[in-house]
Amino acid sequence: MDEMRAALFDRFGPPDVLYEGTVPVPGIKPGEVLVRVHASSVNGGELHGRAGRVRLVTGRRFPQRTGLDFAGEIAEVGSAVTEPLKGTAVWGILPRRMGSMAEYVAVRPRQTSAAPAGLTPVEAVSVLAGGTTGITALRDKAGLRPGERLLVRGASGGVGSVAVQLGKVYGAHVTALAGARNRDFVHALGADEVLDHRTTRPTELGPFDVILDTVGTRHRDYRKLLAPGGRMVAIAFDPGHIGRSLGYILASAVHGSRRVRFFSGNPRHDLLAELARMAETGRVRPVVDTVRPLAELAAAHAALEAGGVRGKHVVRIL
Structure with missing residues (x-):
């Protein structure tokens, strides 16, 4: 397992600059876990990043990645990690960087929590x-x-x-x-x-x-x-x-x-866990507008930019 599918773009521009390519599977440090991503969603900040409106933050080196949130399962754990265990369903948000529109992400355990029980990854990532x-x-x-x-x-x-x-x-x-x-x-x-x-x-x-x-x-x-x-x-x-x-x-x-x-959010484990409990008890319900495969990410970006959305445009990775 040397390479994985990921959403990429080689220049700033409209949604059609996005494409599905391959990049190396991220290696993990002793204190990290490798998450097999099942689903991610399109967020407003990603539209600005792709269009080049925040290039002072993203830089100008290409290809660039996109995607902030993810729901999936632990595929590998670092040598210093005791929890979560391999196979655990988790969700999380990448800390101040893009790249969750891919088959795998490497994160620290505190940047995840157990995903809400009873929800599919597509439903979970929508909230x-x-x-x-x-x-x-x-x-x-x-x-x-x-x-x-x-x-x-x-x-x-x-x-x-x-x-x-x-x-x-x-x-x-x-x-x-x-x-x-x-x-x-x-x-x-x-x-x-x-x-x-x-x-x-x-x-x-x-x-x-x-x-x-x-x-x-x-x-x-x-x-x-x-x-x-x-x-x-x-x-x-x-x-x-x-x-x-x-x-x-x-x-x-x-x-x-x-x-x-x-504020600019960077949620940690306790906040993710609290939201998971709300979703499990039905106090917060899934809000899925559309579901598309990774190869159709450009269409999801275009739909969000067009407005009139009802909840989230979700991208199924697995």
């Missing part, structure tokens, strides 16, 4: 990145409390669809912004109110105690909807105005009581 992001945003960054009013922008997407569910888990009244065709889908996730983002102006909304923004635009307009002491968590930037968006968020942390927070 993985969105769930860990949602828990960090709503519980840890915003401190969402029972009875508070939560607004979720982009409520039908990979993060928003899980965040709506988490908002109800945490006891909030959830207002969701999504496309009109996704109204019933988002209501079924538990949202108390679903509004069409195309026809609903920010001035018609509010006030809210917490706003989760997965869209990345109009931060200033939505911040005005916060009640005194309200908190807004942004997990996306407008790719055409990253500097302006970041500057505004930083300024909001200094001026006024209605603060905007931003």
Whole structure:
């Protein structure tokens, strides 16, 4: 087993720069495990990486890899690893690098947890990145409390669809912004109110105690909807105005009581394990939009860029 299939691209550009190629199977250090990947999902940050919008982070050396999250099983364990055992079903997110759209990934055990029992790898990975992001945003960054009013922008997407569910888990009244065709889908996730983002102006909304923004635009307009002491968590930037968006968020942390927070997730074992328990008990449900093989990753990227998504575009590796 010297080589494996992996998603690659040799230049920045549109989805069709992606292709299925071969790379060496990663070797593992004594403190690492080798995971046989069964499924991965497409996340917004991967679109920016492929298009070259964050090349200061990704660099310009090619070929480049893509993919952040994975669900699979332990294929090999390092000499210093006692748990998890070979054959254990696990899930996780790669730490600050791409490459999970491949047959194998090498990670430290603390970057994984046991996958949720009762879910297939495709179902599990559909809530993985969105769930860990949602828990960090709503519980840890915003401190969402029972009875508070939560607004979720982009409520039908990979993060928003899980965040709506988490908002109800945490006891909030959830207002969701999504496309009109996704109204019933988002209501079924538990949202108390679903509004069409195309026809609903920010001035018609509010006030809210917490706003989760997965869209990345109009931060200033939505911040005005916060009640005194309200908190807004942004997990996306407008790719055409990253500097302006970041500057505004930083300024909001200094001026006024209605603060905007931003973070880049890097979940560890305890957070992954907590989300797995939520998925096992049905408090968070799978949100699969489409399932494609690795060879059709370009189509998955194109579909996510086109918008109107309902949950996650999942890529089956195994």
